[in-house]
Amino acid sequence: MENLEKAIQEIKEQLPGMTLLENEPMSAHSSFHIGGPARALAVPSDLTGLTRLCAILRENHVAPFPLGNGSNILFPDEGLPDLLLLSTEKLQKLFLLPDGAIYAEAGVSLSRLAAFACEQGLTGLEFASGIPGTVGGGLRMNAGAYGGELKDVTDSVVYYYLPEQMLYEIPAANCMFGYRSSIFQKSAGMVVLSAVFRLQPGSKEEISAKMRELGEKRRDKQPLDLPSAGSAFKRPEGHFAAALIDQAGLKGYAVGGAQVSEKHAGFVVNRGGATSKDVYDLMMHVRNTVYEQFQVELQPEIIILPPDYTLVDDTPAPKRNLVIGN
Ligand SMILES: Cc1cc2nc3c(=O)[nH]c(=O)nc-3n(C[C@H](O)[C@H](O)[C@H](O)COP(=O)(O)OP(=O)(O)OC[C@H]3O[C@@H](n4cnc5c(N)ncnc54)[C@H](O)[C@@H]3O)c2cc1C
Known part of the structure; x- marks a missing residue:
């Protein structure tokens, strides 16, 4: 924490032109629209800025978390008070x-x-x-x-x-x-x-015709009108996650504002006001139910932060924690 604060101070002094968003709500950077404030989000405008930023972080033993479009990440509701994210969004050549x-x-x-x-x-x-x-x-x-x-x-x-x-x-x-x-x-x-x-x-x-065809397929099959992070689970060997979830009767199943999409069972959507805990608890329920019914272990495709995210799992046996696969 001390190291991070020192690094932030040095970034402000040595790289005054760099975008540095402090206590930035991650919901604004997540396709799920979920997540509390991170201590800082640095957005270098070019490769030189990025390497200078990384040198400051390294000297202070701070490991940044790289961020793209945030379309595959579940950020925690309580925020990330000891994390600096490094966005590569301005590297546009x-x-x-x-x-x-x-x-x-x-x-x-x-x-x-x-x-x-x-x-x-x-x-x-x-x-x-x-x-x-x-x-x-x-x-x-x-x-x-x-x-x-x-x-x-x-x-x-x-x-x-x-x-x-x-x-x-x-x-x-x-x-x-x-x-x-x-x-x-x-x-x-x-x-x-x-x-x-x-x-x-x-x-x-x-x-161009192929791209249009695939775009139509997506619009037809995926819940693109609601915030999500794409497929919630990876494809288990020999199966399709969405088919297993559907067969387990979980299409439409909801926890708070998080729901297994009614359109595509492989997606978890934020139907309004979902918290990170809603999404996590829903994914746990889906994973446990699919395991009970088919003995297939679903692994999350979505990156769940922070990696040591611990929530009490009070669902009946078999109790399984989501393994952070990434
Ligand atoms: C509606 C929807 C549909 C989707 N469809 C698909 C699909 O068809 N196929 C598919 O594969 N995915 C799909 N996804 C998931 C997602 O878009 C992909 O995984 C995408 O590649 C993530 O890119 P991102 O820039 O958003 O990465 P982020 O979500 O920002 O980050 C993902 C991971 O990459 C790391 N990362 C980001 N930038 C860098 C960098 N510069 N250097 C090193 N690490 C970095 C992050 O630390 C994180 O661990 C979908 C998501 C949504 C919301």
Whole structure:
């Protein structure tokens, strides 16, 4: 706490131009619209600002939490009084490299990236056009949809490694991409800065038509009118989380303002005034019920903060805590 306060003071003195939001409600930065105030949210406007910020944090032994669009995170109601979040939202460079690959900084939205690829007549990113995340958050999660994943089109990634205050560029083959996982989940000290994406030439009309088709599918199947963080649980091997939740009779089940979507059982939505505890308790109930009925363990896809979040689970046996998978 002392270290964090000292770091905040130094950021104000040494980087006066940097956006530093203090005691910032995280509900304003979460697609769930949930979350109390974090001690600070720093938003560097470029890579130089980011590295200078990281140097101050490192000297004060403060580990920041990287933030993209907040479309896959459940922030706690009580806030994060001892956490500094580092947003990469202003890293927005996006251009075509001479060899035809695409360079994108961490804050570029996946929709903008997909639209840019389409404009260039490059195919392979159509699946990403409706995912409401950024390049940074997307790479950390290896975001995917409709049979595509970022790992399929990523050539290399540049990240800042806080413990060493160094920039590294690694090829996609070394990113340990798996289903909704990557090497960037192994250490909180790895902040994704940019990536190069390699795509195939294609017809602009066909790419655009595919994006429209997938967009319609999303609007048709997903509860996009209500705040959520996308799929609440990962796909268990050999099953579909949404189908199991539906078969367990949980569609529409609610705890306070949180509800298993009536439109898509894989989504937990904030139908108004949901607290983080509502969402957590609902997810616990879903997980326990599905386990009791099908002996399948659902793992959360949503990142639940803080990782040592402890709530008393008073549901009947089998008692299981949500394992923070990320
Ligand atoms: C309506 C809806 C639909 C969705 N559909 C899909 C879908 O089809 N497929 C899918 O995969 N996901 C989907 N999601 C979930 C979410 O959009 C993705 O996981 C997305 O990749 C998260 O990106 P983000 O920028 O919002 O990351 P955040 O939610 O801000 O962060 C996610 C994780 O990434 C880390 N992170 C963020 N930026 C960086 C960075 N620069 N460097 C290192 N780590 C970073 C954070 O610390 C956190 O651990 C959906 C969500 C919603 C709300």
